[in-house]
Amino acid sequence: MKRFAFFVVAAIVSLVALSIPATGHADAAPAPYVTEMPSGYRDWQWVSSAHEAGNLNSLGSVLGNEIAIKAYREGKWPFPDGAIIVALHYKNVPSDENNKVFGQAQSFVPGAPTNIQFMVKDSVKYAATGGWGFGHFQDGKPANADFMKPCFPCHQKAKVTDLVFTRYAP
Amino acid sequence: MKRFAFFVVAAIVSLVALSIPATGHADAAPAPYVTEMPSGYRDWQWVSSAHEAGNLNSLGSVLGNEIAIKAYREGKWPFPDGAIIVALHYKNVPSDENNKVFGQAQSFVPGAPTNIQFMVKDSVKYAATGGWGFGHFQDGKPANADFMKPCFPCHQKAKVTDLVFTRYAP
Secondary structure: OHHHHHHHHHHHHHHHHHHOOOOOOOOOOOOOOOOOOOOOHHHOEEEEEEEEOOOOOEEEEEEEOHHHHHHHHHOOOOOOOOOEEEEEEEEEEEOHHHHHHHOOOOEEEEEEEEEEEEEEEOOOOOHHHOOEEEEEEEOOEEOOHHHHOOHHHHHHHHHHHOOOOOOOOO | OHHHHHHHHHHHHHHHHHHOOOOOOOOOOOOOOOOOOOOOHHHOEEEEEEEEOOOOOEEEEEEEOHHHHHHHHHOOOOOOOOOEEEEEEEEEEEOHHHHHHHOOOOEEEEEEEEEEEEEEEOOOOOHHHOOEEEEEEEOOEEOOHHHHOOHHHHHHHHHHHOOOOOOOOO
16 A cells, blocks of 8 residues: 555656746746748838947848838837837948949948848737747748847837837838 | 121021020020929838948938839849839937947937938930939928939949949848
8 A cells, every 4th residue: 555655646746746837947948939930021111220330230121011010100009919020131231332433431231131030929929028929030040949038138128119129210 | 688688697597596405505404303202102112221421421221112123123124114212311320229228339220311312214204314303302392403413423323223323132
């Protein structure tokens, strides 16, 4: 009887241990993020562009799908579910052609594409990351879960604008 | 008879003088250009963006209507009639918000709008300026004819790409 009781207790302990959520552990299940590029993004309307100097040396442009653009133009946060914002990034390079015309070195244009990033609003699926699914793609391939970890904490600094840094250019 | 002959000759000379086209004169009729902003331009698709340093200190974005975008994507010049390209220009300003997040001054975004420029392809109407009608608007108002004079000669330096400097960003 004692051996049997032991096995029963062991089984119960194992079941309990397996059912404890793994949050906080180093091998905790990562928050869901965007692993497939939404289709048609290159056709979306223009939100704004930016030049990042420093280490990035990047020229970027942000486009938004219909839902995102509508929300931007209404000036209302949070963005509704279904809104998708894409940031197309390129190396910031001088344009020799343009500089010849201007007569001095002053013109910088998009060079080689570097990465494409997405923010997809789904307040249920991406509840763990403020309602936004973050995505990062290089040569069409998604980044891994470790790479995606810093996205949400950094974007939380833009809490006032629903985690979105980019403003709409009129 | 001599006096009569004189008057006839004088009349003929006057008629000939009046019929000579006034090209080359300081008061020659200016080439037609775009004086009304095409509607719906802010909804057009994104072509590319650029940062102009130097005196301009400008961040600009180029959008194209359906005909222009199609031509760009096919990579064929010249652009067909009906193509319209718009360049939205803004002051290039640092973003304090973004710089706080990045931890250093590196982020430049569109500030106040400066001007909106158009190129409208109509090889008949704008034959005098390479088939393109040029437009320049500030606060919604078109520039005058004198201001528009340098557009065409400068754009002729981009003859290889049908007078269009901006390349399509993939």
